[in-house]
Amino acid sequence: MAKASRVFQPTLFPTFSTLHKPRTLSNAPTIIHKKYPTIRCSVSTSDSAIREATSATQKVPWGCDIDSLENAAALQKWLSDSGLPPQKMAIEKVEVGERGLVALKNIRKGEKLLFVPPPLVITADSEWSCPEAGEVLKQYSVPDWPFLATYLISEASLNQSSRWSNYISALPRQPYSLLYWTRAELDRYLEASQIRKRAIERITNVVGTYNDLRLRIFSKNPDLFPEEIFNIETFKWSFGILFSRLVRLPSMDGRVALVPWADMLNHSCEVETFLDYDKSTKGVVFTTDRQYQPGEQVFISYGKKSNGELLLSYGFVPREGTNPNDSVELSLSLKKSDKCYKEKVEALQKHGLSISQCFPLRITGWPVELMAYAYLAVSPPSMSRQFEEMASAASNKTTAKKDVRYPEIEEQALQFILDSCESSISKYNKFSQASGSMDLDVTSPKQLNRRVFLKQLAVDLCNSERRILFRAQNVLRRRLRDIKSGELRALKIFNGFRNLFK
Numbered sequence: 001m002a003k004a005s006r007v008f009q010p011t012l013f014p015t016f017s018t019l020h021k022p023r024t025l026s027n028a029p030t031i032i033h034k035k036y037p038t039i040r041c042s043v044s045t046s047d048s049a050i051r052e053a054t055s056a057t058q059k060v061p062w063g064c065d066i067d068s069l070e071n072a073a074a075l076q077k078w079l080s081d082s083g084l085p086p087q088k089m090a091i092e093k094v095e096v097g098e099r100g101l102v103a104l105k106n107i108r109k110g111e112k113l114l115f116v117p118p119p120l121v122i123t124a125d126s127e128w129s130c131p132e133a134g135e136v137l138k139q140y141s142v143p144d145w146p147f148l149a150t151y152l153i154s155e156a157s158l159n160q161s162s163r164w165s166n167y168i169s170a171l172p173r174q175p176y177s178l179l180y181w182t183r184a185e186l187d188r189y190l191e192a193s194q195i196r197k198r199a200i201e202r203i204t205n206v207v208g209t210y211n212d213l214r215l216r217i218f219s220k221n222p223d224l225f226p227e228e229i230f231n232i233e234t235f236k237w238s239f240g241i242l243f244s245r246l247v248r249l250p251s252m253d254g255r256v257a258l259v260p261w262a263d264m265l266n267h268s269c270e271v272e273t274f275l276d277y278d279k280s281t282k283g284v285v286f287t288t289d290r291q292y293q294p295g296e297q298v299f300i301s302y303g304k305k306s307n308g309e310l311l312l313s314y315g316f317v318p319r320e321g322t323n324p325n326d327s328v329e330l331s332l333s334l335k336k337s338d339k340c341y342k343e344k345v346e347a348l349q350k351h352g353l354s355i356s357q358c359f360p361l362r363i364t365g366w367p368v369e370l371m372a373y374a375y376l377a378v379s380p381p382s383m384s385r386q387f388e389e390m391a392s393a394a395s396n397k398t399t400a401k402k403d404v405r406y407p408e409i410e411e412q413a414l415q416f417i418l419d420s421c422e423s424s425i426s427k428y429n430k431f432s433q434a435s436g437s438m439d440l441d442v443t444s445p446k447q448l449n450r451r452v453f454l455k456q457l458a459v460d461l462c463n464s465e466r467r468i469l470f471r472a473q474n475v476l477r478r479r480l481r482d483i484k485s486g487e488l489r490a491l492k493i494f495n496g497f498r499n500l501f502k
């Protein structure tokens with residue numbers, strides 16, 4: 001399977017505000033008013049939506065507990081009755097990921113598994129149980145992500161009348177995702193990590209998308225999209241499901257899809273196999289990159305993601321040191337006191353960068369863009385003619401000359417990165433110390449479980465991100481020592497020559 005066939009890799013969905021207007025309103029389909037069954041769910045207004053999205057933890061009235069096997073068994077039966085061929089795996093309780101697919105027989109390395117046929121795959125082309133609702137969304141050219149989020153809610157609310165009811169019943173009622181962390185929890189537990197900012201942006205994006213849909217479409221078609229059903233709580237759920245289960249299928253023209261059964265596979269950082277559509281067998285498959293014995297859990301890869309990104313979309317953090325793709329975002333900023341502050345800001349802005357910029361540090365090193373940004377940040381006024389070149393190299397433009405070097409300011413640039421690293425490490429250290437005494441204000445056992453769980457995730461993320469920063473700190477200190485000792489040696493040689501000539 002091609003490496004590009006990375007799955008479970010939700011890129012941020014396009015903001016709905018850039019959507020086209022309805023093609024022509026006169027083309028509007030005749031709406032046959034079809035009432036949804038009444039369900040109890042919170043009703044949100046736009047003003048309070050963002051507050052609700054980051055404070056309420058209400059559950060939707062469909063789906064199941066995250067570890068329910070009963071619903072999973074019903075799903076398995078429905079899938080095989082609906083055309084899923086006999087499987088070499090079954091859904092079971094597992095140690096990693098609550099429920100997962102476990103080998104029933106010996107599975108060879110290089111074997112194709114799953115074969116989920118297209119009629120059992122949910123895409124933007126799937127039929128709606130309420131076709132009028134789908135027609136309205138198509139008229140407004142709603143992009144795939146909000147389209148599928150709305151589809152999922154629409155089908156879920158129809159209970160048994162939806163052909164996906166067995167699938168939806170086996171989905172978690174509250175997926176593990178940072179979408180379900182309150183603002184206070186994000187601030188408290190992820191204070192040191194840049195993932196906190198990414199989570200806030202994502203929540204804001206989900207709320208913005210929901211508000212756009214509500215203003216432009218739902219409020220104009222209240223019979224098709226009643227607010228008791230299509231509200232911020234249900235959207236938080238459906239986006240949580242999409243973030244943790246949607247796959248991109250390269251061999252299906254890169255379409256995004258929910259693939260029942262395949263989405264019971266958990267992620268392992270040690271595995272490099274991805275889901276894709278197999279044209280020869282006409283099904284969604286993956287090819288194993290190792291053998292499995294009966295009883296062993298079978299894994300796939302959700303993509304080359306850092307621990308922070310896995311927490312953001314899937315709500316888990318792999319064990320420390322097990323993720324070769326782990327990275328931490330290091331934030332670098334121009335100093336306001338810089339004599340050339342204005343010129344540098346202009347150069348950065350010209351290349352789409354800002355005064356404060358994040359770069360990924362890996363255990364194996366950092367990108368050349370980070371070094372270019374550091375050169376710019378420390379360069380003196382006498383180098384103003386190079387600002388442009390530095391800013392261009394710091395940008396992610398592929399055309400830019402990347403590996404720029406300015407030996408005369410290398411030491412200052414490395415020191416600048418080291419200072420940023422150390423300031424970041426001290427934030428993690430502060431969190432690490434504070435986390436020991438956190439949660440003493442818990443008032444109920446349920447709250448205790450949640451808090452202990454979130455705190456554990458945060459501590460795991462903190463440890464893995466700090467580990468990368470420590471490694472960078474060591475490398476930077478060594479390089480600086482080498483530069484200094486090189487300078488000292490050069491000075492000694494120079495003095496030696498001077499004494500000789502004296």
Ligand SMILES: C[S@@+](CC[C@H](N)C(=O)[O-])C[C@H]1O[C@@H](n2cnc3c(N)ncnc32)[C@H](O)[C@@H]1O
Nearest residue numbers: 096097099176244245263264265266267314316
């Ligand atoms: C695509 S679903 C996999 C099936 C899921 N375990 C279930 O029972 O519905 C993705 C979710 O599985 C869990 N998961 C997957 N891989 C995991 C791992 N390596 N460690 C912990 N949880 C994992 C997370 O809750 C994630 O959001």
